Amino acid sequence: MRLQITIDIFDYWNALRGGRDAPLKSQIEPGAIPHLLSSLFILETEADRHIRFRLAGTKICDLFGRDLRGERFSALWANGQHEDIERTAQGVMTHAIPTLFNATGYSTAGHHAAFEIIMMPLRSPEGGxxxxxxxxxxATAASWLEIVPLELLALDRSRLLHDKFGRMAEAEPRRPVEVAAEKQATFGRAMLRAMSHFLHGAAAR
Structure with a gap:
């Protein structure tokens, strides 16, 4: 992680979880992180099994030029990555391992900018x-981001973040894609391999 926003929210999440793999969702206190709220989102699995935005901060909605509440998270990503992104988000919940994405955002006007995106699991009172x-x-300030909405995100790189075992698993680097992602190894399979390797190594310790 290189950006203060992602560092701060990860540190907050990490402090809340203590010795557990994930904190309870009821532990999140907006008043404790007021400077981060506009850049934060919460995702949840709906009855249709798709992962959608429950909440999205004002800066995130402004980036895409619309209110994202209720929209599928995968809809923000390039064609060819939708299923893999959704599968990976589900994997973060299933395995309780936070994940960091480095992505490039593209506008319809031809602009592009680098982004860091972090996802961290939250537990329900029932335990899952x-x-x-x-x-x-x-990653950098760009004046056009305030007036031209993003059309899509394309994955560059992904990493599994977990300090419980003192190491970090990393998926293979990705080149930015515009729309044609089918020629690349899919992100979801790479992340699932990384998760499997990480969990297998942890179990062997």
């Missing part, structure tokens, strides 16, 4: 992880 806390932050 059924929501994700996350943040989207641009």
């Amino acid at each position: 992880c059924d929501r994700l806390l996350g943040a989207i932050a641009p």
